[in-house]
Amino acid sequence: MKTILIVDDSISIRQVVGMTLKGQGFDVIEAVDGVDALKKLTGQKVHLIISDVNMPNMDGITLLKEIKQIPAYRFTPVVMLTTEGAEEKKEQGRAAGAKAWITKPFRPEQMLAAVNKLILP
Amino acid sequence: MDLTQARSLFIEEALGLLEVMEACLLEIEAGDATAGQHIDAIFRAAHTIKGSAGLFGFDAIVAFTHIVESVLDKVRDQKISLDHDLCDLCLLCQDHLMTMIRQLQDDSIQLDLHAGEQLLARLHLYLDGKPALAMPEAETAAMSEHWQFDVRYGADVFRDGMDPMSQLSYLATLGTLTDVHLSAEFPAEHFDPESCYLRLHANLASEASKQTLEDVFEFVRDSSEIHITVPKSISEQLAQQDISDEKLGTLLVQAGAVTPRELQQALQAHKQQEIAIGQALVQQGAVPPELISTALDKQKATEHKRPADFQFLKVEARKLDGLINLIGELVTSGAEMDSLLSELGNSKITESFSVLNSLLEQIRDGALSLRMVQIGESFSRLRRIVRDVSKELGKEIDLIVEGADTELDKSMVEKLSDPLMHIVRNALDHGIEPTELRLYKGKPAQGQLKLSARHEAGSVVIEISDDGAGLNVQKIRDKAIEKGILAPDRDLSEADTYKLIFEPGFSTAAAVTNLSGRGVGMDVVRRNIEELRGQIQIRSAIEKGTTFSIRLPLTLAIIDGFLVSVADTKLVLPLNMVQECMEFKPGLQTQGRNYLDLRGEVLPFIRLSDIFRLPGRRLQRENVVIVQYGSDRAGLVVDALHGELQAVIKPLNSMFQSLRGIGGSTILGSGDIGLILDIPQLVQFATNLEMQTCHP
Amino acid sequence: MAVVITPKADFLVVEFEQDLSIFAVNELFESLKSVPQADADKVILDLTAVSEFDSAGLQLLLWLQHSAPAKSFTLSHGDNPTVLRVLNLYNLNPLAA
Numbered sequence: 001m002k003t004i005l006i007v008d009d010s011i012s013i014r015q016v017v018g019m020t021l022k023g024q025g026f027d028v029i030e031a032v033d034g035v036d037a038l039k040k041l042t043g044q045k046v047h048l049i050i051s052d053v054n055m056p057n058m059d060g061i062t063l064l065k066e067i068k069q070i071p072a073y074r075f076t077p078v079v080m081l082t083t084e085g086a087e088e089k090k091e092q093g094r095a096a097g098a099k100a101w102i103t104k105p106f107r108p109e110q111m112l113a114a115v116n117k118l119i120l121p
Numbered sequence: 122m123d124l125t126q127a128r129s130l131f132i133e134e135a136l137g138l139l140e141v142m143e144a145c146l147l148e149i150e151a152g153d154a155t156a157g158q159h160i161d162a163i164f165r166a167a168h169t170i171k172g173s174a175g176l177f178g179f180d181a182i183v184a185f186t187h188i189v190e191s192v193l194d195k196v197r198d199q200k201i202s203l204d205h206d207l208c209d210l211c212l213l214c215q216d217h218l219m220t221m222i223r224q225l226q227d228d229s230i231q232l233d234l235h236a237g238e239q240l241l242a243r244l245h246l247y248l249d250g251k252p253a254l255a256m257p258e259a260e261t262a263a264m265s266e267h268w269q270f271d272v273r274y275g276a277d278v279f280r281d282g283m284d285p286m287s288q289l290s291y292l293a294t295l296g297t298l299t300d301v302h303l304s305a306e307f308p309a310e311h312f313d314p315e316s317c318y319l320r321l322h323a324n325l326a327s328e329a330s331k332q333t334l335e336d337v338f339e340f341v342r343d344s345s346e347i348h349i350t351v352p353k354s355i356s357e358q359l360a361q362q363d364i365s366d367e368k369l370g371t372l373l374v375q376a377g378a379v380t381p382r383e384l385q386q387a388l389q390a391h392k393q394q395e396i397a398i399g400q401a402l403v404q405q406g407a408v409p410p411e412l413i414s415t416a417l418d419k420q421k422a423t424e425h426k427r428p429a430d431f432q433f434l435k436v437e438a439r440k441l442d443g444l445i446n447l448i449g450e451l452v453t454s455g456a457e458m459d460s461l462l463s464e465l466g467n468s469k470i471t472e473s474f475s476v477l478n479s480l481l482e483q484i485r486d487g488a489l490s491l492r493m494v495q496i497g498e499s500f501s502r503l504r505r506i507v508r509d510v511s512k513e514l515g516k517e518i519d520l521i522v523e524g525a526d527t528e529l530d531k532s533m534v535e536k537l538s539d540p541l542m543h544i545v546r547n548a549l550d551h552g553i554e555p556t557e558l559r560l561y562k563g564k565p566a567q568g569q570l571k572l573s574a575r576h577e578a579g580s581v582v583i584e585i586s587d588d589g590a591g592l593n594v595q596k597i598r599d600k601a602i603e604k605g606i607l608a609p610d611r612d613l614s615e616a617d618t619y620k621l622i623f624e625p626g627f628s629t630a631a632a633v634t635n636l637s638g639r640g641v642g643m644d645v646v647r648r649n650i651e652e653l654r655g656q657i658q659i660r661s662a663i664e665k666g667t668t669f670s671i672r673l674p675l676t677l678a679i680i681d682g683f684l685v686s687v688a689d690t691k692l693v694l695p696l697n698m699v700q701e702c703m704e705f706k707p708g709l710q711t712q713g714r715n716y717l718d719l720r721g722e723v724l725p726f727i728r729l730s731d732i733f734r735l736p737g738r739r740l741q742r743e744n745v746v747i748v749q750y751g752s753d754r755a756g757l758v759v760d761a762l763h764g765e766l767q768a769v770i771k772p773l774n775s776m777f778q779s780l781r782g783i784g785g786s787t788i789l790g791s792g793d794i795g796l797i798l799d800i801p802q803l804v805q806f807a808t809n810l811e812m813q814t815c816h817p
Numbered sequence: 818m819a820v821v822i823t824p825k826a827d828f829l830v831v832e833f834e835q836d837l838s839i840f841a842v843n844e845l846f847e848s849l850k851s852v853p854q855a856d857a858d859k860v861i862l863d864l865t866a867v868s869e870f871d872s873a874g875l876q877l878l879l880w881l882q883h884s885a886p887a888k889s890f891t892l893s894h895g896d897n898p899t900v901l902r903v904l905n906l907y908n909l910n911p912l913a914a
Contacts, residue, residue: 075315075839077282077340099281100340109125116291117340119284120902279839279873286872286906293906301908305879312884314842314877 002119003027003044007037007051007063008081013104017050020108025121034058038066041073048119050079050102050111053089061089064096077118081106127502128225131173134538135222138166142215146208156196156203163211164193169539170218176509182221185237189214192247201247214240228328267299267324268334268352273306275344278317283341285319291337296327438532441491448488449769455481456766456790485767492532496574496583497525499538503545507570510549516568517556518549523573529581533653533673537583540646544585544669545570547643552589552667562664564588569666577672580655580750586668592661594618601627619659623647674801682768682787684795685746685759688735691795692759693768693787698748698800705743705758715810717756719747725807726756729798732782732806748800755807757798766790770797782806820848828859837867837874845877853885860888865895870903 004026006017018028029046031037033055040046049067053060060080067073079100080093090101102114145159171186189211195201203211217237224230270292274285292298302322312318327334331349338347455478462471500522511518553559553568560566569588574581594615601607601621613621621627625644650657655673682693705717717726726745729735745756768787784799819841821832831852837845852860862878864870882890894900903909 072840075280075282077284097281099283099343107125113291114340116287116294117337118282118287120287120290279871284871284873286875286903289906301906303875303879303907303909305876305883307880307883312846312880314846314880315839315873317873317876318880319872319876 001025001027002047002121003029004048004050004115004119005029005031005037005040005046007031007034007049007055007060009033009052009055013052013081016108017111020112021115024112024115026115034060034063034066037063041067041070046073046076048077048079048115049073050081050115052081053093061092061096061098064093064098068097079114079118128177130502131177132222132226134173134535135170136219138170139215139219139222142166143212146212146215149203150205150208150212160193160197160203164190164197167193170222172542176506179221179225182218185214185221185241186218188241188244188248189218192244195247207247210240210243214244267326268296268331269348269350270321270323270325270334271348271350272321272338272341273346274317274319274321274341275346276313276316276318277344278319278341279315281341281344283344285317285321285341288337288341289321289323292323292325292334295329295333295337296325298323298325300324436491441488445488445492448485451481452485452767453769453788453790457792458790460790482767490528492530493528494531494534495525496527496529496534496537496581497522499534499541500525500572500574502538503541503572506542506545507549510546511568514549515555516549516553517566518553519567519569521569521571521573523571524575527574527576527581529673536649536653537671537673540649540671541583541585543643543646545572548585548587548589548667548669552587554590581673583671583673584668585671586666588666591663591665592619592622592659592667593663597621616659619661622659623657680768680770680797682766682795682797683746684763684766684789685744686761686763687729687733687759690733690735691763691789691793692729693766693795693797694746694748694757695797695800696765698750700747700749700754702744702746702762705745705756715807717745719756724754724756725810726758727803727807727810728758730758730760732803748804750801750804753804753808755804757803757807768795768797819845822848822852824855824857827857828861829855829857830861830863832863832865833867835866835868837864837877838869838871839873840869842873842877845874849877849881852881853888858888859891860885861891861893863893863895864900865893865897867897867900870899872903875903875907875909 014030031040035057051060080098148154167190174182305318571586574583606624658670661667681696683696770785785797787795789795823830
């Protein structure tokens with residue numbers, strides 16, 4: 001079973017994403033911010049990371065840079081959640097190596113489509 | 122909630138209605154029921170499907186259902202009889218409709234257009250022999266050939282965390298993949314295993330738009346070369362026609378042959394080099410030359426249809442009810458256990474049981490919430506109706522939705538959708554004035570329609586208000602007299618006059634349109650609401666607008682109750698309607714009248730022992746429970762107060778169903794029967810009683 | 818070791834362990850470099866134990882075959898669903914008979 005880490009400070013986003021993905025047979029773990037995410041990544045295999053950009057403690061872009069430094073996760077696909085028009089953030093994200101984006105607000109099926117374009121269920 | 126979801130709601134609803142239609146027809150055919158018993162239900166199924174399908178622009182379904190409905194209407198008017206042959210024909214039509222609806226959900230279903238035409242021809246024999254309407258083209262013509270993909274993956278694809286096989290597997294969900302061919306273009310030396318050298322060819326039979334297909338590769342688009350070739354069948358569908366460059370581009374995008382991104386590039390090239398759009402697109406490799414040479418005529422934008430049904434698990438309501446019943450039993454036996462344990466007085470067992478009990482409560486709440494849905498579902502369906510109807514009527518409407526997250530029982534939401542639709546339609550049609558008139562009156566050009574829902578004292582209140590002309594009491598009166606609903610010499614209060622619009626025969630739309638038509642009018646609205654044990658009220662002010670206020674009980678299988686007793690009889694009040702309790706001192710009572718003085722407020726009260734004629738002498742010490750339903754409050758005088766409990770509502774035996782003031786029964790922890798009071802009825806009774814005393 | 822290469826009488830068995838994905842390809846590549854130069858004509862690629870298999874891993878196998886055109890490759894997958902799924906998706910049947 002493939003494991004997905006969802007990093008977002010909003011519990012509702014985590015829940016919706018979690019429910020959607022679990023419903024499709026993915027294992028989902030949650031983290032509330034970048035620091036928490038790095039903790040959750042150790043000691044288990046995560047196949048895909050979905051991360052919000054704006055979060056307290058450690059934001060998504062810093063998290064992305066950190067992930068690229070971890071040998072076990074340097075090639076793991078990361079989907080960034082961003083809001084409409086946050087071009088500056090997007091630019092920073094691209095510079096940090098972000099390739100996949102989902103614009104908030106998104107519908108569960110959009111999320112699922114993005115995930116399916118990145119990893120096999 | 123968006124259009125896709127509204128659409129799947131429509132599909133679900135239509136399938137449900139067709140099932141009802143089928144069941145009714147089968148019963149009639151088998152002789153288990155008469156046509157008269159079921160024709161209304163059958164007619165309404167067809168009527169509703171036609172109406173909703175019209176909203177979503179499913180013209181083929183509208184056209185077909187219209188004929189079916191017309192025939193059924195004749196049966197309803199007893200102009201023709203629903204004999205065996207017609208029953209059979211109706212069942213065939215029901216089958217055909219089922220296929221049409223299912224096709225919206227599943228592209229692979231084939232619709233037999235010829236069979237549809239035959240059915241229409243047979244239906245027309247029952248009408249006046251006019252030739253059948255030409256069936257509109259099927260919504261999307263199946264494409265015989267394949268989309269071709271040629272993807273040369275960029276070197277960094279793997280390092281970016283992308284895996285080509287995920288995209289391939291995603292493509293497979295959009296259609297049927299054939300001729301998948303993977304190759305690798307390895308360098309002569311210095312192979313880097315982390316670089317990607319793969320190239321993928323694949324063919325796909327799909328009715329997805331080019332945009333959807335291009336989006337499959339959205340995350341590798343920047344690093345890879347992606348070529349998607351349009352199926353030949355699309356180009357063949359394009360009729361030979363001279364159209365301007367710009368229009369050609371738009372049409373190609375609509376046809377799904379070109380994506381907006383490609384068109385944008387072509388338009389840029391067009392500006393810079395003054396080459397034709399078509400040529401630019403060919404140069405870009407976006408479309409084959411033949412495709413441009415045959416210009417697009419009537420090709421409709423092919424909408425890709427994939428059901429968004431993965432988010433929900435459909436469970437048979439019967440199973441859910443069974444579960445809730447069982448949990449009800451569990452709660453009852455839990456209460457019994459509780460009272461036994463308190464007699465036993467073993468603190469360890471009591472403690473352990475209280476944990477069990479709190480889990481039980483959670484299970485109960487969870488199970489009940491399974492049946493609860495947000496009303497937003499119905500509201501968003503209304504949103505579409507507002508949009509379409511206002512367009513149809515040429516009125517500008519600002520729709521405000523409040524409390525879309527208010528939850529109520531699923532079965533209620535389903536039964537509400539029709540009445541809400543009628544009220545909204547009515548408000549748009551008759552309530553809100555045409556723009557010019559509004560401007561003349563000094564109102565904003567945009568009419569306002571507000572949908573709101575909220576929980577209030579144990580019930581759900583749904584309001585639909587407009588800022589239109591308001592109801593004209595005199596006009597309603599005149600019309601009611603003209604229709605013979607009201608005797609000319611009768612005096613009515615304003616509120617009672619408004620209620621006339623719910624009388625059968627009052628609102629019959631003059632023109633047969635898609636939505637209103639054939640007199641499924643406000644009387645049905647009231648009946649539907651009353652079937653849900655709800656009430657509908659109208660408030661209106663001339664030139665300010667009208668508000669329809671629907672109040673529904675939160676009928677649940679299990680309630681939090683408050684136990685009281687009168688003589689030896691145990692009575693349960695729904696806790697959410699209980700406001701406060703106090704000792705009933707003679708000083709509270711207004712002399713000789715059924716009024717009590719609650720901190721200066723005058724409240725009617727009733728003695729439950731009088732109402733239910735319960736034997737027993739009046740105690741020295743009585744208590745009064747203040748209850749509220751809606752905006753009305755009343756006091757109920759009882760003997761003793763016993764506190765809160767969970768009560769599983771058991772419906773009353775049909776023998777007692779006409780009993781006023783009692784809504785059900787429950788089994789108490791002690792094994793006794795408790796009667797659940799129907800507070801709305803009692804409050805109403807108290808208020809009326811007091812009014813009669815005032816005006817004898 | 819992510820791969821075990823065992824020379825048998827006249828063939829070579831290349832046994833992959835769990836990871837045949839982008840995370841392992843560099844290391845695997847180093848180990849596999851010797852395969853094209855090996856004496857054996859036949860190579861058996863054993864994927865039975867593979868649990869992570871992606872396009873990068875598949876590409877490595879394609880490269881191996883590409884760099885040793887004279888050898889005959891046989892794929893042994895032991896009905897491993899992870900492997901079969903990838904092969905089916907790409908319409909690939911065992912690389913060479």
